[in-house]
Amino acid sequence: MLLERPSDDTLYAALLARDAAYDGYAYVAVRTTGIFCRLTCPARKPKRAHVIFFETTAECLEAGFRPCLRCRPLSTGREPEPAVSALIDLLEQEPERRWGERDLIERGYDPSTVRRQFKRRFGVSFLELARLRRLGQAAETLTAGTSVIDAQLDAGYESGSGFRAAITRLFGAAPKHLRTRDLLKADWIDTPIGPMLAIADRLALHLLEFADRPALPAEIRKIQENTRSAIAIGRCAPIDQIATELDSYFAGQTARFDTRLAAHGTPFQRSVWERLRAMAPGETLSYGALARDLGRPAAIRAIAQANGANQIAIVIPCHRIIGADGSLTGYGGGLWRKRWLLRHENRMNSRASEGGTSHEPDRESPELRQPA
Structure with a gap:
């Protein structure tokens, strides 16, 4: 539900x-001009037959479109708006609260502005996010053995059928079945190259992917099937740890990640991922070279498949695999991110070799994100 995109007509x-x-929810590219824009761009509106919609600016760039100079679709700040930060803090303090527009007005917020800011950042409004958080709390109480009726009332649902439908739609199981299932947590982590979604249990990280990755919904379903677990919005220790480590990575301080990872994949896939994690930041290998390193020179295709099956981006650095001719090969997060990450790691290496102490984060201009 969080990942559904509106229809092109909408x-x-x-x-x-x-x-x-819908600002930030999708972007419009105009075939006749070769330019892409925000949906709120003040420019003259193109004909329906001349436009194509993309979910991310990366997809627009990779399709060969240029960013509009009027609405500047690439200029998205890393820091959230003050209202977003303040309301997220309030939501975490009272996850069980039934928020309404009156609550926002009483705190000095304009509901339409809040809705727009949360839609742009998370893809859902604040009130919808609060509802999801409340359902997450209900799922936690159900897995702890609380009765369905008590969980329903705690979540603020007067209708039992409405509560059952909401739980089933969000977690893929009826409330009574959640009482026998483990619960995974999911939350967003902001980075300079776009938000990432992290999913973890209380012990290990199961997924870390860019939120605009096309395969993300399928990966989430696969995790649910493999672990027989429901997923709720919220945080746990592994997500807090990986968020801290990613901050250090993007600040250029260290490329070391100590967050425990869940043991997904076949033994062969895990051997590929372990070799990737042993690579130094900025180091690159081709599929063929990696196959020879593992003593499986004929397993190039299997190694490519293992690379594609990786669902822990950056930590398992599949962005360090390049073509045999030195060119950038496919990357689930987009080739512009792959290039950004390799340049970032090369700069980290340069500072380390020079004995520098600067820990300033990379401030690459939007132009550097565009594919060559």
Whole structure:
């Protein structure tokens, strides 16, 4: 539900209306001009037949479109708006609270502005995020053995059928079945090259992917099937740890990750991932070289498949695999991110070899994100 994209007809209607609720939810590219824009761009609106919609700016760039100079779709700050940070803090303090627009108004917030900011950042409104958080709390109480009716009332649902439908739709199981299942937590982590989704249990990290990765919904379903677990919005120790380690990585301080990883994959896939983790930051290998390192020179295709099956981005650094001719090969997070990460790690190496002490994060201009 969190990852569904509106239909193209809905997005085109939002474009014509300059509906701020969809700003950042998708981007429009105009075939006749070769330019892509935000849906709120003030420029003259193109005809329906001349546009194509993308979910991310990376997809627009990779398709060969240029960013609009009026609405500047690439200029998205890393820091959230003050209202977003403040409301997220309030939500974590009272995850069981039933928030409404009146609560926002009483705290001096404009509901439409809050809705737009949360839609842009998370893909859902604040009130929807609060509802999901409340359902997450209910799922936690169910897995701890609480009765369904008590969990329903704690979540603020007067209707039992409505509560059962909401739980089933969000977690893939009816409330009574959640009482026998483990619970995974999922949360967003901001990075300079886009938000990432982390999923973990109380012991290990199961997934770390860029939120705009096309395969992400399938990966989430696979985790649920393999672990027989429900997923709730929230944080646990491994997510807190990997968020801290990613901050250090993007600040150029260290490329070491100590967060415990869940043991997914076949024995062969895990051997490929272990070799990737043994690589030095900025070091690159081709599929053929990696196959020879593992003593399986004929297993190039299997190694490529293992690389594609990796669902722990950056920590298992599949971005360090390049073509035999030195060119950049496919990357689930987008080739522009792959290039960004390799340049970032090369700069980290340069500072280390020079004995520098600067820990300033890389401030690459948007132009450097565009594919060559």
